[in-house]
Structures are given as structure tokens and as C-alpha cells.
Amino acid sequence: MADSTGHAVVTGGSSGIGLAVVGRLLGRGIDVTVLDTRPIAARPGPPGDAALREYLVDVTDEKAVSEALDDATEQAGTVPGLLVTSHGIRGEFAPALDLDLAAFRRVYDVHVTGTLVAARSLVRCLERASGGTSPGGSVVTVSSTTAYGGWANQADYGVAKAAIRQLTQNLAVEWAPQGIRVNGVAPGHTLTPMVQEMIDQGYDIAATEARTPLGRLCTPDEMAAAIEFLLLDATFSTGVCMPVDGGWTAVGK
Numbered sequence: 001m002a003d004s005t006g007h008a009v010v011t012g013g014s015s016g017i018g019l020a021v022v023g024r025l026l027g028r029g030i031d032v033t034v035l036d037t038r039p040i041a042a043r044p045g046p047p048g049d050a051a052l053r054e055y056l057v058d059v060t061d062e063k064a065v066s067e068a069l070d071d072a073t074e075q076a077g078t079v080p081g082l083l084v085t086s087h088g089i090r091g092e093f094a095p096a097l098d099l100d101l102a103a104f105r106r107v108y109d110v111h112v113t114g115t116l117v118a119a120r121s122l123v124r125c126l127e128r129a130s131g132g133t134s135p136g137g138s139v140v141t142v143s144s145t146t147a148y149g150g151w152a153n154q155a156d157y158g159v160a161k162a163a164i165r166q167l168t169q170n171l172a173v174e175w176a177p178q179g180i181r182v183n184g185v186a187p188g189h190t191l192t193p194m195v196q197e198m199i200d201q202g203y204d205i206a207a208t209e210a211r212t213p214l215g216r217l218c219t220p221d222e223m224a225a226a227i228e229f230l231l232l233d234a235t236f237s238t239g240v241c242m243p244v245d246g247g248w249t250a251v252g253k
């Protein structure tokens with residue numbers, strides 16, 4: 001079987017940060033398999049020979065994720081050794097006293113269970129392909145600046161993102177002996193369809209820009225560049241959750 005670093009899986013790869021990651025990886029000649037509940041509108045990035053495959057699956061459905069990865073492995077002729085988990089949904093943005101518990105559980109499930117399901121499905125794939133001993137791999141999760149400190153009205157989303165940050169460290173320690181690195185990014189506000197929807201609904205983005213030392217939002221491609229670095233180039237980093245936030249978490253007041 002061909003080199004597993006030539007095949008990447010991107011959850012949430014149909015939109016926003018995930019889509020920008022897909023474009024960058026295709027640009028490096030890496031085959032990409034997207035797992036998302038929505039289809040990709042158009043192939044991102046420069047034209048090239050790398051293959052793009054997509055599967056419409058909910059990342060919380062472990063059987064569907066596992067079947068998709070098995071099929072992608074067969075189609076590509078290469079087990080995926082790279083994973084970026086960029087799927088996600090918004091929280092209710094409501095006070096803790098008003099949170100609907102079913103919605104709270106769904107936010108946690110999509111973000112945290114979905115990240116675990118995608119990561120362990122990939123590692124199982126790698127182990128099956130190499131007869132029980134993993135040939136190594138690299139995972140990048142997507143947390144958030146809301147995982148750092150307390151934010152009002154974020155008891156659902158912020159808690160889920162803090163759990164992803166913790167999960168990143170746990171998996172990094174567990175899988176280091178197999179040569180699998182697990183890192184994460186903690187994005188600040190990035191202008192994706194998720195944030196555009198918030199702006200359209202009246203979110204005060206000018207206040208966010210003013211609070212950000214670099215004074216602006218991140219672009220999806222800037223976020224994808226940081227993810228690409230951790231995924232492919234930061235070969236002695238594991239268990240790191242790197243803020244990519246224009247200095248937001250660095251502010252001391």
C-alpha cells in the first residue's frame with residue numbers, strides 16, 4: 001500500500017476552515033477525503049492531480065464514519081494517515097439558565113464525540129492496514145479561543161471546545177508510542193459562513209475586531225496555514241493546542 005501521508009481526511013471539509021484546509025492539502029498533492037453532512041460546492045485550491053472524495057456522513061455516527069474511511073482507503077489505494085477535524089455547529093449563545101438541554105447535548109456530541117469518533121476511526125484504519133502496528137500519522141483538531149477562560153453565553157460551545165482541547169492532549173499521550181501526533185488549533189474569529197451567519201444576525205463584529213490585538217478577523221486560508229503546519233511540518237510537536245487568534249488570548253486585561 002502507498003504512503004499514508006499522501007491521503008488526508010478532513011471532517012467539515014465542505015465549508016469555511018475545513019474547505020480552506022482541503023484546498024491547501026490538494027495543492028500539496030495530497031489526496032483528500034471529506035466527511036461532512038453537506039456536499040462541497042466546488043473543488044477548492046489550484047488545479048492539480050490529487051483526488052478529492054466526499055462522503056455525506058454525520059461524524060457522530062461511528063459506523064458511517066468507519067465505512068466511509070474503509071471505502072476511501074479502497075478507492076485511493078492508500079490508508080489515510082492524516083486527519084483534520086474541522087466539523088462544527090454553533091451553540092445557542094444563550095445564558096446557562098436558559099440553555100435547552102437537548103441542544104446542549106447535541107453541541108457537545110457533534111464537537112467532542114465527533115472528534116473522538118473521527119480520530120479513533122482513522123487510527124483503527126491505520127492499524128488494520130499495518131497488521132496491528134500503526135505506521136504513524138498526524139491529527140489536527142479544532143478547538144476555539146472560547147476554550148480559554150470563561151465567556152458569558154457560551155456554556156455549551158465553550159465547554160465542548162475546552163473538551164476538544166483536553167481530548168487533544170489525551171490522544172497525543174496515548175498515541176505517541178504509535179508515532180501518531182495529535183495537535184489542535186484554537187481559532188479566534190475567522191470569517192467563514194458560520195461567523196457570517198452570526199454577523200447577519202447582529203453579532204457585534206466591530207467589538208471583536210477592536211478587542212483583537214491585530215485588529216481584524218482571521219481568513220479561512222490563514223487558519224488553514226496554521227493547521228497545515230501542525231499537520232505536516234511540526235514533526236516534534238504533539239499535544240499542543242495553538243491559539244491562532246490575532247493575539248486574543250495573549251491580552252492580559
Ligand SMILES: NC(=O)c1ccc[n+]([C@@H]2O[C@H](COP(=O)([O-])OP(=O)(O)OC[C@H]3O[C@@H](n4cnc5c(N)ncnc54)[C@H](O)[C@@H]3O)[C@@H](O)[C@H]2O)c1
Nearest residue numbers: 012015016017036037058059087088144187189190192194
Ligand atoms: N469561524 C470561527 O470564527 C471559528 C472560531 C473558533 C472555532 N471554530 C471552529 O472551526 C470549525 C470550522 O468552523 P467554520 O467556521 O469553518 O464553520 P462552517 O460552518 O463554515 O463549517 C463547518 C462544517 O462542519 C460541517 N458539520 C457540522 N456538523 C457536522 C456533523 N455532525 N458531521 C459532519 N459535518 C458536520 C458543516 O456541514 C460545515 O460544512 C468548527 O469546529 C468551529 O466550531 C470556528
